[in-house]
Every structure is written in C-alpha cells, then in structure tokens.
Amino acid sequence: MPDFDVAVFGAGIAGTAIANEMRKRGQSVLIIDPNASEDAPGPPGALVNPATGRRAKLTWQAEKCYDALKEQIEDICVVTGRDDLIAETGVIRPAISESLAENFRDALTKYAWPEGWIEWLEEEEIRAMNPHVAENHGGIHVKSGYTVFVDHYQNAYRTYLRLKGVECIYETAQYQYDKENDQFVIQFVSGEQLTAGKVIMAIGYKIRDNADWSFLPLNFVKGQIVHFEAEEPLNWDHAISARGYSIRRGERELTVGSTYEHNFENLDISDKSYDQILKKLDLMLPKLTGKVRKISQMAGVRVTTQNRLPVIGEHPEIPNLFVYTGMNSKGFLFSHYVGQLLAEHILNGNEIPDELSVQRFSE
Ligand SMILES: Cc1cc2nc3c(=O)[nH]c(=O)nc-3n(C[C@H](O)[C@H](O)[C@H](O)COP(=O)(O)OP(=O)(O)OC[C@H]3O[C@@H](n4cnc5c(N)ncnc54)[C@H](O)[C@@H]3O)c2cc1C
Structure with missing residues (x-):
C-alpha cells in the first residue's frame, strides 16, 4: 500500500x-x-469576472464554475474563521470606445446571463458610482464579479x-x-x-x-502588476476592467494590471512594463494620475491554451x-x-x- x-x-x-x-x-x-x-x-488582488475580453463574452460553464468556487470559499471562511478572502463588490467595464460599447450592448443579449449577473450603465450612472472613471460610452456592470485577495x-x-x-x-x-x-x-x-x-x-x-x-502545446504569457497607494482615500470599492484592470484593497490601495508579455527571459519586473501599467491606470482612472505612489510590483506567468x-x-x-x-x-x-x-x-x-x-x- x-x-x-x-x-x-x-x-x-x-x-x-x-x-x-x-x-x-x-x-x-x-x-x-x-x-x-x-x-x-502573493498578489494582493485578482478578479473573478465572468464577462471576458473585448466582447464581454460569458465564460465557459460560468454558472457551474461560479457556484463551485463560491461554495468552496464559504467553506474555507467557516473552517478557518477568516472573512478577508474576497470582496463582493462587482466589476465595472466602462466602454472607452464606441466599438466597445457596441460589443458590450450585444453581449447583454447574446449570452445566457444568469439572472442578476449583469446590467447596462449609462455614462452618468458610471460617473455617479465613480467620478474618477475615464470618459466612456456607458458600460456594463458585472454585478456577479468579485475581488479575490489572492495572498x-x-x-x-x-x-x-x-x-x-x-x-x-x-x-x-x-x-x-x-x-x-x-x-x-x-x-x-x-x-x-x-x-x-x-x-x-x-x-x-x-x-x-x-x-x-x-x-x-501550451503558451506562456508573463504579466506584471503594480500595487499603488493613493494620496487620498478612495471612495469606491468596485473593480474596474477596461484596457487593464484596477482592484481596490483597503482605504487607499489599488492593484493595477496587467501586461501581456509573450517573449520573456525571466520573471524580473521591468520599468517598461511599469510604464505600460501607468498608462492603463491613466486610461481607466485619469484623475488619479500623479496622485498614487507605488508600493510593490510583481510578475507571474499565465499558462494559456488555444x-x-x-x-x-x-x-x-x-x-x-x-x-x-x-x-x-x-x-x-x-x-x-x-x-x-x-x-x-x-x-x-x-x-x-x-x-x-x-x-x-x-x-
Ligand atoms: C499578472 C497576472 C494576473 C492575473 N490575473 C488573474 C485574475 O485577475 N483572475 C484570475 O482568475 N486569474 C488571473 N491570473 C491567472 C492566474 O494567476 C493563473 O491562472 C493561476 O495562478 C494558475 O494557477 P496554477 O495553480 O495553475 O498555477 P500557480 O498559481 O502558478 O501555482 C503553481 C504552484 O506550483 C508550485 N510549483 C512549481 N513547480 C513545482 C514543483 N516542481 N513541485 C511542486 N510545486 C511546484 C509553485 O510554487 C506554485 O505555488 C493572472 C495571472 C497573471 C500572471
């Protein structure tokens, strides 16, 4: 035996x-x-977001995947007595171009979203939820999306x-x-x-x-993220996913990602990737430009398939x-x-x- x-x-x-x-x-x-x-x-934050990519496509077997993960997280919280593993704050996906807005509107009817998972928001509704978000053509609110504090x-x-x-x-x-x-x-x-x-x-x-x-036949794609602290308390808790993502943690912190580096030699963080991430932050939340301080950076590798x-x-x-x-x-x-x-x-x-x-x- x-x-x-x-x-x-x-x-x-x-x-x-x-x-x-x-x-x-x-x-x-x-x-x-x-x-x-x-x-x-470990990374400070990652997203569970079932509306994926530029077309906000509903992910594979989304409801089954979602329920299985949620049930497990609840059990871990009960057994370990912790309540700091996730934040159920939703994800806003502002459409920062007209073509993206068209994709997102199509996605609402194209996929079989479970009841209550997703809704359309007009620009003023997004602005009311978060005045820092960049100009947009409306967007989607993935109400089922949430943040995992990965560490x-x-x-x-x-x-x-x-x-x-x-x-x-x-x-x-x-x-x-x-x-x-x-x-x-x-x-x-x-x-x-x-x-x-x-x-x-x-x-x-x-x-x-x-x-x-x-x-x-696996592919390996490096990604870098930056964890920032804002000068002022940030008065929203949802995550944002546009041409990158921003995830809230604590009163002032936000994690911004990520790069997609198909050719890499090591997992070192680089200034070039940092600059790309700053640009993503600027695209999503322009009012924060110059008002955040870098706390840490990390790089990891996604294993991807066709x-x-x-x-x-x-x-x-x-x-x-x-x-x-x-x-x-x-x-x-x-x-x-x-x-x-x-x-x-x-x-x-x-x-x-x-x-x-x-x-x-x-x-
Ligand atoms: C920048 C970035 C951002 C991401 N954002 C998200 C996100 O927002 N949401 C999301 O769902 N996913 C996200 N991902 C993808 C997600 O991180 C990966 O899908 C996930 O980590 C893969 O899980 P895994 O267990 O296969 O690998 P890993 O999480 O990498 O775990 C592998 C483990 O194996 C261990 N190991 C390695 N070699 C050995 C060995 N020989 N013997 C024993 N142990 C070994 C390692 O130490 C490691 O702990 C992101 C990835 C990156 C890089």
Whole structure:
C-alpha cells in the first residue's frame, strides 16, 4: 500500500482545488510545493469576472464554475474563521470606445446571463458610482464579479487543507514511477521518501520544464502588476476592467494590471512594463494620475491554451500520472468546477469534456 492515495505537486490555485476535491472523495492526499506556506506573499488582488475580453463574452460553464468556487470559499471562511478572502463588490467595464460599447450592448443579449449577473450603465450612472472613471460610452456592470485577495485566499486554503487532514509538505521533491509496485516514489530534498498511488501535476508555468508533459502545446504569457497607494482615500470599492484592470484593497490601495508579455527571459519586473501599467491606470482612472505612489510590483506567468480552457487528464503513457494546468486568465473561476471534473474522472472514470481533455493534444 502506498503512503498516500494521491500526491499533488503545486499548492497554487489548481493544486489546492484538486487536492481538496480528491480529499472530499475520501482520498488520502499529500500536497507538495517548495514555494508555498500558510503565510506566503502573493498578489494582493485578482478578479473573478465572468464577462471576458473585448466582447464581454460569458465564460465557459460560468454558472457551474461560479457556484463551485463560491461554495468552496464559504467553506474555507467557516473552517478557518477568516472573512478577508474576497470582496463582493462587482466589476465595472466602462466602454472607452464606441466599438466597445457596441460589443458590450450585444453581449447583454447574446449570452445566457444568469439572472442578476449583469446590467447596462449609462455614462452618468458610471460617473455617479465613480467620478474618477475615464470618459466612456456607458458600460456594463458585472454585478456577479468579485475581488479575490489572492495572498489571503491561498494561505487560508492551505490552512484549510491541513485542518481537513491533507498532508502539506513545503519542500522540493521529485516523483518517479515504480513500475514493479505500480506506485510513485516521492523523493524530497531533505532525504525523506514517500509513496503515492497517483500523482497530479498542478505546477503552473513550471510544467514547461517537466519532460513528461512536454508534448502539451501550451503558451506562456508573463504579466506584471503594480500595487499603488493613493494620496487620498478612495471612495469606491468596485473593480474596474477596461484596457487593464484596477482592484481596490483597503482605504487607499489599488492593484493595477496587467501586461501581456509573450517573449520573456525571466520573471524580473521591468520599468517598461511599469510604464505600460501607468498608462492603463491613466486610461481607466485619469484623475488619479500623479496622485498614487507605488508600493510593490510583481510578475507571474499565465499558462494559456488555444481554446483558452484548462488542460486536465491522464498521461497517455504513464498510468496514474495526471495534469491540471492551462488556467489561462481565469484560474479562479475554473479552479473548482474543473477540479471536480478531474476528480470524478480519476476516481469514477467519468469522461472529461473534449474541450478540456489532455487527449485533445495527445491523439
Ligand atoms: C499578472 C497576472 C494576473 C492575473 N490575473 C488573474 C485574475 O485577475 N483572475 C484570475 O482568475 N486569474 C488571473 N491570473 C491567472 C492566474 O494567476 C493563473 O491562472 C493561476 O495562478 C494558475 O494557477 P496554477 O495553480 O495553475 O498555477 P500557480 O498559481 O502558478 O501555482 C503553481 C504552484 O506550483 C508550485 N510549483 C512549481 N513547480 C513545482 C514543483 N516542481 N513541485 C511542486 N510545486 C511546484 C509553485 O510554487 C506554485 O505555488 C493572472 C495571472 C497573471 C500572471
């Protein structure tokens, strides 16, 4: 018998979700991440916004994704006693050009929005909600959108997993398939060795260094964000998404993002990206120009796919080795519903939808 039913590599958005979905189904779970802890730094804010892109398209399986994430967040809050993981403040998407306004108006009827998720706002209504917003042609109010305080969320999630009986080891480890015993041997740098019946790789962009999954046609897009403090208290709490996004935190802070850098050599922050982000802030909230001070900056990498959907499934040649990656720019929204689909596939043999399956690449 292996020590654990399943070992999950990566305690980020995908790893915590799939570790939890496996645990909920009675599996003994080990989660491994050399860069995580219950008190790790992380991005100050990210958005759950089901109205995506220039066309404000309703995201894939939006209602199921939304409900699964929300239910999980509520449970983490109950179990950990925290109430600082999200802010349900909605997202305003001002149309800063006429063509964008046309797209947004079309989106209201083109997609099957769940009741109460979205509404049109005229320019004066946007101005009444937030006089700082740039001139616009009206826009949409994604009432269902919300802010995730990522550092709080991820740390609380790891605490939650530990309290729920998941073994969390924050150390570097490697796996090796032991064919004879049909299990994986997990070798830690500390010298400790454990075994698991299954391995799930949820290691974000580091998947590109993993030889077993090199056949996946993934793309990697770097993004930088800036966290600012305003001179004056900011008297609105919604997020804004125009040609970038701004997310509120506390009385004066806002996170502004993000760049899309397809060619990059490292994850260093750069002045060029900072300048681009300042321009985004100026486009969205021109009255704040010159009235904010930079507190911190961060860069990360999105793992993207051609259909903008995650990749889940079993390795075509190594039994019991699975992957959960390709979260694109909607990692939060996808995380739990897609995690449920993967867990049901692994444990009950349920089919993975074609659009998510590893097989879309391996065949
Ligand atoms: C600038 C920027 C802004 C974004 N904004 C949003 C947003 O507003 N809303 C949204 O939903 N999404 C957003 N995203 C996308 C979101 O961050 C990703 O979709 C999400 O982080 C992907 O989750 P993941 O678990 O696959 O990877 P990650 O969150 O990167 O987690 C991977 C984890 O694996 C660990 N790891 C790496 N290698 C190993 C190894 N060998 N062994 C064990 N562990 C390992 C890492 O330490 C890390 O903790 C943004 C991304 C960027 C870059």
